[in-house]
Amino acid sequence: MTAKTRGATLGDVAKLAGVSIATASKALNGRAQVRDSTREKVFRAASALDFVPNALARGLLFGQSGTVGLLTSDLEGRFSLPIMMGAEDAFGAGSTSVFLCDARGDPIREQHQLKALLSRQVDGLIVVGARPDPREPLSGDAGVPVVYAYSPSTDPQDCSVTSDNVESGRLAAEHLVAIGRGRIGIITGDPSYGAAHDRVEGVLEALARAGATPVAEPLFGSWSEGWGRGAARALLDQHPDVDGVICGSDQIARGAVDALREEGRSIPGDVAVVGHDNWEILSTGSRPPLTTIDMNLQELGRRAANLLFDAIGGNPSHGVEKLPCRLVVRGSTLSTV
Amino acid sequence: MTAKTRGATLGDVAKLAGVSIATASKALNGRAQVRDSTREKVFRAASALDFVPNALARGLLFGQSGTVGLLTSDLEGRFSLPIMMGAEDAFGAGSTSVFLCDARGDPIREQHQLKALLSRQVDGLIVVGARPDPREPLSGDAGVPVVYAYSPSTDPQDCSVTSDNVESGRLAAEHLVAIGRGRIGIITGDPSYGAAHDRVEGVLEALARAGATPVAEPLFGSWSEGWGRGAARALLDQHPDVDGVICGSDQIARGAVDALREEGRSIPGDVAVVGHDNWEILSTGSRPPLTTIDMNLQELGRRAANLLFDAIGGNPSHGVEKLPCRLVVRGSTLSTV
């Protein structure tokens, strides 16, 4: 039954090189106790045979597979893909591979994928949630280190990396203040998102420090362009003198910019607008392009990978680490850009 | 050196159940020659120990790993993620897992990832290109079946699945004709994309069949909103009587819709607009929402997975299979929707 192995095996290489399997192994792995000429021979044989060592066998031996699982609930991949790319970077090409599994927000599916991953002996797990808000930890002991990325775990004993939403609000507000705006409106999304409140908090903090207050209570709604348009009109209606708007997402900002422009406001001349997420497809297509907050997701993935790596190596971390965001300045706040 | 295995091993289960390893194996795998009471005991022991079989060991034995690699060059994940989800679906939860690797469009990196995948004994490979145009096949013999998805291989001996771009153009044109539009403009993207030309070809074919011709030569440019806006204005300038526009992407359509509206045209009253890709973030945020072509990427992923599965099972396919697209009707062509 045992299907013939695909590629050449170490035995094949050894035979071709005229040495024993053990010697071939040592030669290829850079062990010292091999004569140079022998090593040479083995290498030639290996490349002649296109030898690729069987990671399964190696993994079986060491009890480690050189793979980690990335379990995501983020259907769209809007967040998990940059994170995955960052993780791939951090692990360094080739020595560790990443299994991506999509649980599609279904806990049963998640449990299932977890089992599949575990059976493949992943050395660790990165869990990416669908929202920036905290999520329940994986149920049951995974048996391997876990790092939660983007969505932190509600258990403070777990290791989580997320972006600092309070700071992102602060950044946006400080930028508007810096360019001389003082009558600022806030339009954000679904109020059930804790992150939406955090960002507002950051904005209020920064405004207070500058001796300002927003022109109105923050407007909560949904993460859509339509809401951005409607809210911007409402804001303008009640506070025609508004000169800056901070939005909870690029979609909202996009809608706000369109509505403001249609109401005759020039941007950034009359009103400056800041978005959030740096979703390029939206932010660069806007007129003018959106100044926005980038969550440095790739960096977040790298960090998660490094923490996981350390945990695998026996140095686990605990608690939530918040990574800084970055302001990306474009035309919606600075006309010279 | 051999690190202790993480979870319980089959030996542990057997010991706890008071049977031999072989018997435990048979019991858990549903082999017939086991007494029911014994099987019962083994199952209880296994679940008491949270036993998860080691897929690596199994893979080593069978020469198959129960994993496939998904090698993508599509940075954004705009196309590869739906394809991956479709593939996951088709493989059925758990029995086969998918390794996602991003080559980032770099051939060297691709070669590297390929090696990593091969060393992990993937049973097959799905290769997803960055564009719908044909791409060079993987260099060197992978040693396992390969299916090219989205981007077909230039080698007709390879197995490829892609979406039918000629048909997508046809669909769009037929829809406009069906709703009574006869003065149709075409705005598409980068002329170096073969798919852009294919779609135009489909449009022309369908129009010809309806006894119509476009109002102007197709406008090629870039896949951006800015180009969509500019081209729409130019089109309107030269052909003020245009009553339908077919766009090569949703970004272009989005720009076109905005520009047309700003020029005082009502949509779809005066001008109906069709996009391409069904990129929801763009198509649903538009005013009105975009009628567009959906490439059924998830279905494409499923199909790729099935073809790969068959190939792994010894029934390889050859040539390029084109999957149909689907028209998604929204407000930019039908006001009642």
Added chain:
DNA sequence: CTGTTAGCGCCTTCAG
């Protein structure tokens, strides 16, 4: 029905 044996491909002692 159950247990023993062999071996998948690899690496690491330990002898020569």
Added chain:
DNA sequence: CTGAAGGCGCTAACAG
């Protein structure tokens, strides 16, 4: 410096 032997966890033959 090189080779023989053992074993990682599992399953498929074959004995009992």
